[in-house]
Amino acid sequence: MPVAPASPSNNPLIRRLDNYARLSAEDRAAVQRLCAEKVQRFAAKDDVIREGEEPRVIRLVVDGWACRYKHLEDGRRQVVGLFLPGDLCDLNVFVLREMDHFVGAITALTLAQITRDAFEEATLAHPRLLQSLWWDSLVTMAIQREWLLNLGSRTAFERITHLLCEIFLRLRAAGRARGQSCEFPLTQAIIADIAGLSTVHVSRTFQAIRDERLVEIRNRVMTIPDIDALMAASLFNPNYLHLSHEGRHLDANDAPGDVAPTV
């Protein structure tokens, strides 16, 4: 994976915010500065922040995957959110006194810590940026709602295919997909905790998915030969990702890696 030099659009956060509104060069530079502010690294499976702790900074995923999770007294565990590169933890968390959930690294993880002051300074100077960040925050809420629909109403097969579909589209929006493929470091155990299933049943379900040749996962890389078929199988309605500005359509293959759009 060759990393292009100083082009801002390699920054997955900028790529994502661009889905909402074109940022100016200054806006982009401001994001870059925020991302570089104070970098923090975690090993896979480490906790970034624990339930009960006081939130002090906004965190931004520069690289790697993480998740929010909760558990019940008796140990049952539920993943309630997924952070992909370019994702942002809640704006304004400072307002709360205490975390009500954990954030844990799934893979090796690089985070940027953004202080309240740096954030306020940046958004004051770049109102368009602030708008984009609100958009991001509302999309996060929309994803949570879609996950509720997933857990409450979809079958195991639909839940997992829906999840795979969402991950692919989110990564593509962050400039992290190439063609029909993207990185995929999730184990079946984590998928079980996301989908509210047992690991055994996740395994069973993956066989069915393989049988229908909807998805192929090998060496931590996921390939989706026919995204429309996958979307149909999972009853996937992309509206909740709110990516459709400029008349863009998700089923158009409009993000072919790092190639510039033809428009």
Added chain:
Amino acid sequence: MPVAPASPSNNPLIRRLDNYARLSAEDRAAVQRLCAEKVQRFAAKDDVIREGEEPRVIRLVVDGWACRYKHLEDGRRQVVGLFLPGDLCDLNVFVLREMDHFVGAITALTLAQITRDAFEEATLAHPRLLQSLWWDSLVTMAIQREWLLNLGSRTAFERITHLLCEIFLRLRAAGRARGQSCEFPLTQAIIADIAGLSTVHVSRTFQAIRDERLVEIRNRVMTIPDIDALMAASLFNPNYLHLSHEGRHLDANDAPGDVAPTV
């Protein structure tokens, strides 16, 4: 239910925001003005806003119950959020171009519409109010996460008792409970759509709840004889409601209707 005269603390939104930070008399007056701005009424089961429509205003529940819901192509329906009196739809919704879900009235409903301009004017003049509204918004997200835990990891019995517990505590925080009782207009069908269960199983589960004498529902009034027992049965951890400021504790019976606190 006698309505006391002009006391601002009858406003459920003010009551709720007071859980986060004491508002000044001016802040309260500003909230009152927002609530009175433009009132809109709906009959039970009407839709307030539909998927695909453009969000233009912030809405505030003055009276009645409503819910957010989504559905799948084949008709399966999932309620993904509950609005109780004093609840607020998402700040900043304007940023999105299109609703990804429905909002529907459960009971007869009175809403206040707050325009973007009125909102900005009020929060500019009352920064403490803005903070409280962010707190509210973060609590809404926290509730969504807890619901994910509910659907993904709890049994039917736990899901329903947890829901009842949450409703009671939220109503109490809005000054809408009296002693161990509160209004309760939900049918078993709606509870089924919230909990991701069939109506038949909701009915079965309510029998078990009745057998254990955890909750009594009669004439649209719910009574919880022993909230600690109910919390234990549902593995309820109140931290996600973020009500605990000032060392307040939820298990203290600290909101006995409209009586002033003893402190």
Added chain:
DNA sequence: CGGTGACTTTAACCTATGTTGCGCGGTGGG
């Protein structure tokens, strides 16, 4: 090169929850 641990697969069996369908009682409209 063999060992250890993390992940996945498989099989047998179990149970929570879904489905269908019917009956009952209250309530509101004509």
Added chain:
DNA sequence: CCCACCGCGCAACATAGGTTAAAGTCACCG
């Protein structure tokens, strides 16, 4: 006053998904 409808309860049966346990695969490591 009666009918229709809605919300609820109940029973019989069907099934998706959970549980337990054992074995297979692979990658890394000493």
